[in-house]
Amino acid sequence: MDIIGDKDTGVSMRDITEMRYLDKVVKETLRLYPSVPMAGRELEKDIVLSDGLLLPKGTNLFIQFYDMHRDPTVRIKSVFKGSTEPSSSSFLQSNTK
Numbered sequence: 001m002d003i004i005g006d007k008d009t010g011v012s013m014r015d016i017t018e019m020r021y022l023d024k025v026v027k028e029t030l031r032l033y034p035s036v037p038m039a040g041r042e043l044e045k046d047i048v049l050s051d052g053l054l055l056p057k058g059t060n061l062f063i064q065f066y067d068m069h070r071d072p073t074v075r076i077k078s079v080f081k082g083s084t085e086p087s088s089s090s091f092l093q094s095n096t097k
Contacts, residue, residue, distance in 0.1 A: 037066040 016022065040062045047055045055061065068074050 031069050034065045034069070038062055038064045 040060060043055055043057055043059045043061055046057050049055065
């Protein structure tokens with residue numbers, strides 16, 4: 001309420017820019033409920049995964065973002081830490097380097 005206060009005019013763009021956690025909440029929401037739940041690609045070259053599995057050129061690969069962000073064994077540069085709990089700290093500069 002410090003940002004909007006007693007104004008009767010509604011929320012302005014300036015008010016929104018002062019809501020320092022709004023961007024973090026939107027990003028965390030999109031992480032858990034992505035607008036595009038999956039994507040498919042055909043590999044243009046051979047890829048060897050970290051466990052040694054070979055994915056040959058021409059393989060159709062489907063990535064399910066919705067499931068990926070709920071699997072505690074998946075780590076994406078240690079940003080999400082496999083958590084399904086909402087966390088505004090996931091997108092802080094100190095946690096995304």
